Amino acid sequence: MAEGASPRRIAVKVLERIENDGAFANLVLNATLEKSKLDSRDRAFVTEMVYGTTRMRRACDYTLDRFLHDEIEPLARIILRLGVWQIIFGGVPAHAAVSATVEIAPRRFRGLCNAVLRRISENPLTDWPSEAIELSYPDWLMVQLESDIGKQNALEMAKTMNEPALAVTRKDGYHQDLSSQMVAELAINGMRAGDSILDLCSAPGGKATLMASGEVWTVATDIRESRIGLVANNAEQLNIDLPLVVSDGCYPPFKPKAFNRVLVDAPCSGLGVLRRRADARWRITKEEIERLVLLQEELLLAALNLVAPGGQLIYSVCTVTSAETIELDERFRKKTGVQSCGPLPDPWRVHGEGGMILPQDLNSEGMAIFRYQVE
Numbered sequence: 001m002a003e004g005a006s007p008r009r010i011a012v013k014v015l016e017r018i019e020n021d022g023a024f025a026n027l028v029l030n031a032t033l034e035k036s037k038l039d040s041r042d043r044a045f046v047t048e049m050v051y052g053t054t055r056m057r058r059a060c061d062y063t064l065d066r067f068l069h070d071e072i073e074p075l076a077r078i079i080l081r082l083g084v085w086q087i088i089f090g091g092v093p094a095h096a097a098v099s100a101t102v103e104i105a106p107r108r109f110r111g112l113c114n115a116v117l118r119r120i121s122e123n124p125l126t127d128w129p130s131e132a133i134e135l136s137y138p139d140w141l142m143v144q145l146e147s148d149i150g151k152q153n154a155l156e157m158a159k160t161m162n163e164p165a166l167a168v169t170r171k172d173g174y175h176q177d178l179s180s181q182m183v184a185e186l187a188i189n190g191m192r193a194g195d196s197i198l199d200l201c202s203a204p205g206g207k208a209t210l211m212a213s214g215e216v217w218t219v220a221t222d223i224r225e226s227r228i229g230l231v232a233n234n235a236e237q238l239n240i241d242l243p244l245v246v247s248d249g250c251y252p253p254f255k256p257k258a259f260n261r262v263l264v265d266a267p268c269s270g271l272g273v274l275r276r277r278a279d280a281r282w283r284i285t286k287e288e289i290e291r292l293v294l295l296q297e298e299l300l301l302a303a304l305n306l307v308a309p310g311g312q313l314i315y316s317v318c319t320v321t322s323a324e325t326i327e328l329d330e331r332f333r334k335k336t337g338v339q340s341c342g343p344l345p346d347p348w349r350v351h352g353e354g355g356m357i358l359p360q361d362l363n364s365e366g367m368a369i370f371r372y373q374v375e
């Protein structure tokens with residue numbers, strides 16, 4: 001990339017990588033910004049453009065397609081989406097959005113970009129054919145959310161997750177969303193100094209480092225060695241002593257009843273954190289959720305064996321699908337006979353026998369949690 005490339009040019013390069021190579025938005029964006037010479041204001045603008053255009057892709061395409069009669073080159077579509085995002089969602093004055101976007105288009109379709117963006121800025125859309133298109137989610141995902149948490153909750157959740165994520169920093173300097181902090185605090189709530197907790201799916205270590213920062217003896221595992229490296233780095237930076245083990249949580253290398261508590265912060269569909277992962281809504285599938293539920297149940301069953309009598313098993317996910325929360329919880333209790341610990345404190349919403357925070361509740365990530373008393 002040319003030195004001194006403009007924010008919009010850089011945004012287009014990143015969007016091309018996401019679109020054409022299936023690159024993860026956050027990874028390619030961070031790597032590209034690292035190499036750029038942009039100041040912090042321009043970096044923030046590139047981030048907003050890339051995440052915004054990625055999230056609102058469906059709504060941008062719908063807006064564009066009203067004015068396009070033939071299929072266009074993929075690069076032209078990427079540039080046009082970026083223009084539409086600026087005009088409709090990004091709050092960039094239309095004349096600036098149009099001229100600055102046309103300027104970065106290759107000469108061969110500058111005329112097209114100019115004509116289409118001008119028409120869009122002069123004819124703002126007021127009648128969207130569906131909420132899924134207006135809020136820019138796949139149809140199946142809106143249907144799923146509406147059936148799992150109700151239409152009103154689903155719409156508010158979908159809207160909130162189109163906003164940029166808030167940056168929240170813990171007292172020790174670690175960046176961690178509020179609802180994740182609340183899960184970690186609940187997981188160790190009421191434990192005594194010297195009691196032990198295992199974090200079975202711990203990487204990158206947000207919850208483990210919070211739990212280990214007090215008097216509770218915390219051990220962290222994760223299946224992926226590279227991700228355990230992230231936990232190690234985070235613990236080291238925070239100067240926290242945190243024993244780490246690479247292991248498959250379905251076959252944990254510990255004696256039965258070895259811990260007072262076990263936290264299973266399971267791999268999940270991540271529908272509660274879509275605002276942080278701009279491209280995730282276009283990746284996740286129903287089949288993937290079905291696969292994840294099987295893994296979540298296996299992890300819970302393995303974790304239950306590791307809890308000492310009188311202890312607790314805590315299950316959390318950053319999603320709100322019934323399959324990964326209420327339905328799994330019911331099946332797990334029926335299969336094992338364990339009891340829930342009882343209602344959760346405010347501001348957790350009642351979610352079956354567990355609790356849930358929706359993104360719109362605290363302007364945070366969406367989370368669900370279930371706690372079990374082990375006899």
Ligand SMILES: C[S@@+](CC[C@H](N)C(=O)[O-])C[C@H]1O[C@@H](n2cnc3c(N)ncnc32)[C@H](O)[C@@H]1O
Pocket residue numbers: 180200201202203204205206207208221222223224227247248249250265266267268
């Ligand atoms: C939701 S993330 C955990 C986030 C972490 N607890 C935190 O607060 O930073 C889920 C993690 O589960 C790990 N994982 C996936 N399958 C696993 C398995 N079979 N055993 C253990 N960990 C697994 C993934 O590598 C991923 O790091």
